Amino acid sequence: MLEIGFGMGDSLVEMAGTEEDKNFVGIEVHPPGVGCLINNAGKQDLQNIKVYMADANDVLEDCIADASIDRFQLFFPDPWHKKRHHKRRIVQPAFLDSLLPKLKSGGVVHMATDWEPYAEHMMEVMSAAEGYENAAGADNYSPQPEHRPDTKFQRRGEKLGHGVWDLIFKRTA
Ligand SMILES: C[S@@+](CC[C@H](N)C(=O)[O-])C[C@H]1O[C@@H](n2cnc3c(N)ncnc32)[C@H](O)[C@@H]1O
Numbered sequence: 001m002l003e004i005g006f007g008m009g010d011s012l013v014e015m016a017g018t019e020e021d022k023n024f025v026g027i028e029v030h031p032p033g034v035g036c037l038i039n040n041a042g043k044q045d046l047q048n049i050k051v052y053m054a055d056a057n058d059v060l061e062d063c064i065a066d067a068s069i070d071r072f073q074l075f076f077p078d079p080w081h082k083k084r085h086h087k088r089r090i091v092q093p094a095f096l097d098s099l100l101p102k103l104k105s106g107g108v109v110h111m112a113t114d115w116e117p118y119a120e121h122m123m124e125v126m127s128a129a130e131g132y133e134n135a136a137g138a139d140n141y142s143p144q145p146e147h148r149p150d151t152k153f154q155r156r157g158e159k160l161g162h163g164v165w166d167l168i169f170k171r172t173a
Contacts, residue, residue: 001025002064002102003073004056004090009037011075011149016041016049019147024049025064027056056090057098066101072109076153079115091122096129103171108135112148112166114157119165132169142168 001019006012006026016024026049028034034053041049052059080088091111099109109132113119123139126132136142144166154164 001071001073002069003027003075005029005074005077006033006037007076007152008033009040011151012049013037013040013044013046014149015147016046017044020046020048022048025052026050027052027054027059029053029055057095060098060102064102067104069103070107072099072103072107073148074109074111075148075151076113076157077111077118079113079118081115081117086121089118089121091118091125093125093129096125096132100129100131100171105171105173107171109169109171110145110148110166112144112151112154112164114154114160114162114164116163116165119167122165122167126167126169131172133172135168135170142166 001022002025003012004027006028009026012024012026026037028051031053034051037051052063074090077090080086103109111122113122119141127134127139134140144164157164
């Protein structure tokens, strides 16, 4: 399992603690978040988390073997609300093309956001990308799976009255 942008890492530590038979890799650029995750994983003596403090695009390109990921997670990424900033959103066709070979066949891409226009953007870009299929059927969002704990940004969004949209796609070949 690989997660980009785990923030302070609470939900990643919780998942790693619940699924101790799986290996978890987290990538985050924010040093306090990385420190917090390492500290909390150490307190629970978790042996199944590895962390990169680096830009996820570089890590994906240089450090992740092809066909090695069975679950990719991107939860509540920066939505870049202003139209002129939309190109900074991580979910873009080029990003999905570079992610695809890293997934095992049948591997899953799981994204979530609390910002409806970004959910629509994710759905549009994911649905148009070659090699992915919506696990919930065309244009459908997925219910939040039991294995995904609420995240810090999810709770922040809920306090602001935002909804939550989960998208789950599978690598088809
Ligand atoms: C809005 S926060 C969400 C944090 C967490 N997933 C949550 O739901 O609480 C987005 C996170 O993505 C991280 N991030 C943004 N771009 C990144 C990149 N290119 N590589 C790694 N982390 C990135 C940011 O540092 C930030 O912690």
